[in-house]
């Protein structure tokens with residue numbers, strides 16, 4: 001076992017991990033943060049997406065030992081004091097959540113985008129969620145939700 005220190009959703013955390021454990025496994029099974037979802041476990045579906053030092057990353061592909069000292073954001077950190085993040089609210093308002101399995105990963109890809117670019121074009125939104133698969137929504141409502149969230153954050157007009 002190896003001890004690593006992380007900052008998860010603003011809190012410093014120390015955890016002992018095996019070298020072959022993925023970040024997804026550590027989040028879900030050791031830290032009980034089950035928002036990031038296991039889907040393909042091969043980097044193809046985006047259900048396990050978290051933000052590492054500002055970048056949306058598939059946590060199933062990252063060994064936990066590689067994130068020593070890094071800042072991790074998960075879907076559990078999006079709402080603050082019970083108030084939903086604009087992205088969460090917009091996903092609800094736009095009907096962008098159906099079965100919900102893809103939603104945490106979608107939200108984290110969208111947050112990483114809006115943290116860097118508060119006025120994304122539709123193409124930029126499509127690119128940001130290009131590695132996130134959704135079997136339910138057809139993506140239009142998700143794109144609309146991200147546009148709406150950007151507007152709620154005071155940045156862009158939603159047509």
Ligand code: FES
Pocket residue numbers: 037038039040041042043044045046047048049058059060061
């Ligand atoms: S479970 Fe990680 S990309 Fe599918």
Ligand code: FES
Pocket residue numbers: 096097098099100101102103133134135136137
């Ligand atoms: S809402 Fe079901 S997979 Fe996206």
